[in-house]
Amino acid sequence: MSSSLGIIMLVHTALDRAEQVARHWTAAGCPVVIHVDRKVARQVHDDFVSACADDPLIVFCDRHVCHWGGWGIVAATQTAAEQMLDRFPDVRHVFLSSGACLPLRPVQDLIDYLADRPRVDFIESATTADVSWTVGGLDAERFTLRFPFSWRKHRKLFDRFVKLQRAVGYRRRIPDGLVPHMGSQWWCLTRQTLSAILQDPKRPIYDRYFRHVWIPDESYFQTLARLYSTQIESRSLTLSKFDYQGRPHIFDDDHLQLLRRSDCFVARKIWPQADRLYRTFLSDQPGALKPAEPNPGKIDRVFSRAVERRTRGRDGLYMQSRFPRHGSENGLTAFPYSVFQGFSELFIDFEDWLANTTGARVHGHLFAPERAEFAGRETLVNGALSDSATLRDYNPTAFLSNLIWNTRGERQCFQFGPADTQKINWFLARDKNAQVSVVTGAWAVPLFRSNQNFAEIRAQAARLQKIESEQLEVLDSVWTKARVRIWSMAEFVESPIEHLQTVIDEMGVSQPGHLIEAPRMVDLSGFGKFLQNLKNQGMHPFLMGDFPVDDVFGGQTRPYHKPYLVQ
Amino acid sequence: MGSRVSLLDSYRMRLRRKRRLLRCARRRRDLTPVQDKTRQIRPDDILLMSVVRNEKIRLPWFLSYYRKLGIDHFLFVDNDSDDGTLEFLAQQPDVSVWHTASSYRRATFGIDWSNHLLRRYAHGHWVLTVDPDEFFVYPFCDTRPLRALTDWLDGTGVRSFGTMLLDMYPEGPIQDAPYHEGQDPFEIAPWFDSGNYVISKNPDYGNLWIQGGPRARMFFRDRPEKAPALNKIPLVRWDRRYVYVSSTHALLPRGLNQVYDEWGGEKASGALLHAKLINTLGTKVQEELKRGQHYRGSAEYKAYLAQLENRPVFWCKWSEKYINWRQLEILGLMSKGNWA
Structure with a gap:
């Protein structure tokens, strides 16, 4: 049948x-x-x-x-x-x-x-x-x-x-x-x-x-x-x-x-x-x-x-069978990270403080001219990524995306500034994983505290200010996807802890509601005078904001300003 | 305007391809068959093409590795070895081998020879073109034979398969890792760099240009642009119109170089584990410098010679030890793409 x-x-x-x-x-x-x-x-x-x-x-x-x-x-x-x-x-x-x-x-x-x-x-x-x-x-x-x-x-x-x-x-x-x-x-x-x-x-x-x-x-x-x-x-x-x-x-x-x-x-x-x-x-x-x-x-x-x-592929991965065209990357990097500009100039031992407070891996100036200042000043980090400036500058975006890919799962923070290699700016601005916090003009603090001749200081100040303002234009562009906060130095030092708190909160590392121990700020007495001297020498330092010549900044007399948030 | 430029460009590439074909036709006179078993090749066979010189010590493992993977027939060009390579190959049941004493450099570093043999014997076949120190790894290679991959590629209409050359190294100085014949080289050199590669696109041929890894970080720190290219397209469903133009880094027609996705996705890809950084490198470097037959005036080999005297150690605490293809996949050094 x-x-x-x-x-x-x-x-x-x-x-x-x-x-x-x-x-x-x-x-x-x-x-x-x-x-x-x-x-x-x-x-x-x-x-x-x-x-x-x-x-x-x-x-x-x-x-x-x-x-x-x-x-x-x-x-x-x-x-x-x-x-x-x-x-x-x-x-x-x-x-x-x-x-x-x-x-x-x-x-x-x-x-x-x-x-x-x-x-x-x-x-x-x-x-x-x-x-x-x-x-x-x-x-x-x-x-x-x-x-x-x-x-x-x-x-x-x-x-x-x-x-x-x-x-x-x-x-x-x-x-x-x-x-x-x-x-x-x-x-x-x-x-x-x-x-x-x-x-x-x-x-x-x-x-x-x-x-x-x-x-x-x-x-x-x-x-x-x-x-x-x-x-x-x-x-x-x-x-x-x-x-x-x-x-x-x-x-x-x-x-x-x-x-x-x-x-x-x-x-x-x-x-x-x-x-x-x-x-x-x-x-x-x-x-x-x-x-x-x-x-x-x-x-x-x-x-x-x-x-x-x-x-869709894996965000932030560049390899032999995934090499997205400009704009098709989905995410430029694999994991959120934070960029701090001006903070290590303003605060004493900022890197250590940040690492202790957030538990993140905190690097120095990754794009410093001499070498990539990895946390602990290691010469190699995850993925056998080298600190050599030549290797890094050969392809800066690959350097950064490699670092973030290799350490995905662990938040990375690094310092940045106008003295560093600037080729990474557009990448940072376009990357939605980047949290960029900038205190403009803070590069003047090391100059202010340095022992250089004033003519030299003036020349450097002019150069750094030019670089930083160009960088700010990038961060302010319509293509920027990074979470960018920009304060002038004057604005920031009025209530530094509040601003710092905002940044740290946004990093989402689980910490009690308020910062337990605030980082120590460098002594800025005489800074207003220093800026005035630069002006007197014919330079126009504008990125710091308004510092009175008589040193009465820092007292929280002015009202609290909302940080400038670009998303 | 745009289309005129690209038409012109296509024409230029076409000429370049034709010139290559002509070159390889001319260079075919260099080759003398020593053992020609090509009549054994059946229509569906997967082939392997390799140009060798004094590689006797590597060949037993090489052959057994690729036989296991599912290579049906091997095509070798022996460039005048004096260590018994030719005799060894001629004894193998599934190997056809040609001998030549001509200049490696004048044969565009061997590719004119391989192009000729590929054109002659590989038309319509899947063929893997590798050096004797390159070991092909692809998704699921521990559970699926090479034919599963090529059938899948056929089924999805793909003609070429991209890989990255992954330099493997031992834990100590490379001179201290003696390799003996028949040994798995990755027993002595199981380490690799997982995340220091840089990529750019070659506008001429549309292939990616990958550099980095241990050789870049140790030997080319100061001249990263001179670091060797690590992108390779070794597996191709060959057609007699195809040519390799620069080692296996790039092919013509250019469509074959499109082994990567540009819209955010991942195509399937593999890796070539590179067993170069072992104790045999020293002798190789001496010999190759004497011959002076390598790319860019053998600049790469000169760099090696200078560095080898310092007894370099590639290993660092961030080195990864090779386990399997899944590990490479997770590290982002290859991809399953949509092969599941």
Whole structure:
């Protein structure tokens, strides 16, 4: 007695595997109708047929030429289905599969499962408005435009012709009574539904229409089943995952456990040389103790992660297969970090204080002219990144993105200033992971406290001020994505702790609400006079803000200003 | 205007490719077959192409590594070895080997020879072009054979596969890590730098230019621009119109160099573990300098010679010890892309 389940197999390659799977089906009593793509050479086809000749449950149907996205696949399915219904009158459910499909559970499980649901059609079938997975962004238009050019071979022509049709407002008429539905090509339909589709008096009209729909194998049965089925379960019994280009993912030997735990009946595509998979799943397996529903969730996650890795990648990573163009980086670096400008000039032992307060890794001037001042003045840090200024300046953005990538998970802080190499400014400004806090003009403090000749001081002050104001323009640009705070020095020293608190709070390191121990500020008495001297020498120091000549800054007499926050 | 420039550019590249093809056709006279088993090559075979000179000590491990990976047939050019390399290769069942005593430099550092053999024997095949000290690692290489990768690449319409050359080094001075024939070189040199590489794009060929790693930080500290290129595209579904233009760093037509994603995503990629920094480097450097047959007047080898006298130690506390491809993937030195 033959079974109530019939299998249609569409094959075009790896015929030995197809034969193996076909025999697995027939061993459980399921008849198999095989369609071999017309593109397969006659000799290969004939050998295949004679190899299967000893099995009366394997039959072959007339061949059609099948191209991806073309009508041939539907025609092949129709022919095979007609043959199945004719030849095997006991068949109640017809299961459409390909040569790369592999049953994961004992065939009897599937037979029982279907016997419990004798009137259910398993076919993924959704209206165009409800699907988001279409290739080429065409969903509703598949049904209303014409597609004489191959998407795979003549993409440009294909796209242009679509555009042309859109431009002239061309639309095909959808035959009356049809509501376009789409879904996975792999279905399992009842005899009643399938024969209703195949024997419909209007079939020539429908066929004529679908012949010119794009990828009709994803819509022909999916649409017509809606006309006749009494009960549609809109899902496929075949586990099939697609990547972002609409190509099926391939299962290899190392997916064995994943597949086994999925409880799916059939999976595709299986790599033809996945010996272990074929060996395992085609041997006699114990049936499920209790009927389990297919649960492809875990496989779904594995493959959607893979798609995300391909389309989005890892932020802040630059490598041989990810090198985003300017503006396409998603994130320029891998992890948030903080840049402090003017703080180590204003506060005594600022680096140590910051490290103690925040627990972050605090570097000195990473872009100092002589060397990268890593925390603890190490010569190498994570990833064997060197402190050599030559290596760093050869590609400063790679230096910084490497440092942040290598230490991802640990917040990095570093000092910056106008005396440092400035080539990194645009990168800092564009990076949303950067928190940049600048006290402008603080570079004057070391000059003020230095023992240099005044003419020298004046020249340096002029140079540093020019560099810093250029840097401020960058930080102030419309392309800036970094979290930037800028205070003039005068503004900052009015209430330094409040400003510092704001910055530290934003770093999000868990600390009590207020700073326990404030860092000590350097003695600034006489600084106002120092600035006045610079002015008297013809320089115009403006980045510090207004310091009275008589040294009465620092008392918190003026009202508290909100920091200048650019986001 | 823009399109005219790019048309002109395409034409220039086309000429350059043709010139390369012509060169390799001319240089084919350099090659004498010593053991020609190319008739064994079946249509689906995966091939390996390599130019060697005095590498006898490395070859047993090299061959066994790549046989295990799934290479079906090896194509070797022996550039006048005197250490038994040629004899050893000629005895192998799956190796075809050609001999030449001609100038390595005049054959554009060997690529004219490989281009010729690739054109002749690799048309339509996946072929891996590597040096005898380069060991190919790709996603899932511990559970899937090379053919799983090439089938997947075929299925996704990809013709070339990018890698990065990862310099491996021992813990002590490299002279103190003696390598013996048949040994896995990464037993003695399992360490590498994980995060000090710099990348820029080569506007001519569109390939990436990667530098950095231990050689840059030790040997080229003061002239980082001279540090060797680490980008390689060793695995290609060959066509007789293709040519390598500069080692395996770049190919023509330029589309083959597009092994990286430019829109933020990651394509699948691998690594070539580079077993250069072991005790055999010393003799190699002496020999190569005597020949003077290397790129940029052998500047790279001159740098090595100067540095080797100081008995360099590449190892530092941030060195990573190689475990497997997954480790490289996590470190960002290769990617699974959308292969799952």
